[in-house]
Amino acid sequence: MGLPDEAKVLPPPGIINRNSVWLGLIGWCSAMLQNALNRRPPMKSGVHRQALLASIGWFIGYHVTKHENYTYAKLDRDMNEYVRLHPENFSDKEKKTFAEIVEPFHPIR
Numbered sequence: 001m002g003l004p005d006e007a008k009v010l011p012p013p014g015i016i017n018r019n020s021v022w023l024g025l026i027g028w029c030s031a032m033l034q035n036a037l038n039r040r041p042p043m044k045s046g047v048h049r050q051a052l053l054a055s056i057g058w059f060i061g062y063h064v065t066k067h068e069n070y071t072y073a074k075l076d077r078d079m080n081e082y083v084r085l086h087p088e089n090f091s092d093k094e095k096k097t098f099a100e101i102v103e104p105f106h107p108i109r
Contacts, residue, residue: 003067023064031054
């Protein structure tokens with residue numbers, strides 16, 4: 001799932017992003033669940049495992065975000081290229097005022 005070389009020109013995502021936070025939280029919760037299933041105190045035992053699984057989840061989330069950014073940048077590039085090559089399909093419409101769009105109001109009393 002490696003990214004192509006053209007993805008290297010994109011800026012790196014922030015260290016704190018939604019995918020990293022969610023997957024880090026899922027990793028931490030899976031360590032807590034494993035502790036609970038093994039009848040150990042969930043918060044106190046296996047702190048090294050909790051930190052490890054949270055770090056792995058964070059790392060995977062960071063790289064998922066990189067792939068997501070590349071995918072959306074590629075789609076934006078292709079869409080902008082299509083618009084540039086076919087300007088007749090994307091001509092500017094005449095601008096209307098709000099009064100031209102809305103029907104006249106006649107209150108009934």
